[in-house]
Amino acid sequence: MKTRLLFLGPPGAGKGTQAARLCEANGMSHLSTGDLLRSEVAAGTALGQEAEAVMNRGELVSDALVLAIVESQMKNFSEGGWLLDGFPRTVPQADALEPLLKELEQPIEAVVLLELDDAELIERLLARGRDDDNEAVIRNRLEVYREKTSPLISFYRDKDLLVSVHANGSVEEITKRITEMLS
Numbered sequence: 001m002k003t004r005l006l007f008l009g010p011p012g013a014g015k016g017t018q019a020a021r022l023c024e025a026n027g028m029s030h031l032s033t034g035d036l037l038r039s040e041v042a043a044g045t046a047l048g049q050e051a052e053a054v055m056n057r058g059e060l061v062s063d064a065l066v067l068a069i070v071e072s073q074m075k076n077f078s079e080g081g082w083l084l085d086g087f088p089r090t091v092p093q094a095d096a097l098e099p100l101l102k103e104l105e106q107p108i109e110a111v112v113l114l115e116l117d118d119a120e121l122i123e124r125l126l127a128r129g130r131d132d133d134n135e136a137v138i139r140n141r142l143e144v145y146r147e148k149t150s151p152l153i154s155f156y157r158d159k160d161l162l163v164s165v166h167a168n169g170s171v172e173e174i175t176k177r178i179t180e181m182l183s
């Protein structure tokens, strides 16, 4: 099974849910930039204070800030592989990731794109009810995804790394689908 992975997809597609299951089952390191940013916010660090308002508007935190977090965490990657969840989210982040992975001599093996239609995304996020999960903010996050993150689909398709998975159905079904695609 491929164990050096990126998870890509719109907000609410289940990246965090599926990433946690896959990493647990396969002994991979799970790096979620969303979770790392939320811990900085909860701890009230300077970085968290800078990120909080941006996240609550449904915008993306600056590339420089996210890259600083990712770079420090990559040193702790497990031998068993890793999964970057919600990172990269922009083409500049993807460009910056390449030399970091080259230095580690650990190239990406696959980029998993989780796809789901907007109505279901909105329904799931409203049910989750995090601080950034109200309808106006969710719609903005979907716009931001289309504008800034979706160009990564062709970026990774051109590198022959993209694997698309339908993210509808039960959590277990989707994990099975992803695992089969990566075997």
Ligand code: B4P
Binding pocket: 009, 010, 011, 012, 013, 014, 015, 016, 017, 018, 033, 034, 035, 037, 054, 055, 058, 059, 060, 061, 062, 066, 085, 086, 087, 088, 089, 090, 093, 124, 125, 127, 128, 141, 167, 168, 169, 170, 171, 174
């Ligand atoms: P993230 O933390 O990455 O969260 P997300 O995209 O909203 O959700 P995800 O797709 O992981 O869905 P989940 O599993 O939770 O980003 C939050 C914010 O952080 C961004 O808006 C941005 O501001 C900032 N950020 C993060 N990374 C950044 C970066 N690289 N650059 C700049 N800014 C960055 O699932 C959603 C809900 O659906 C859950 O309630 C779950 O229980 C439910 N669910 C999951 N699977 C389901 C299923 N099969 N059926 C029904 N419900 C399901």
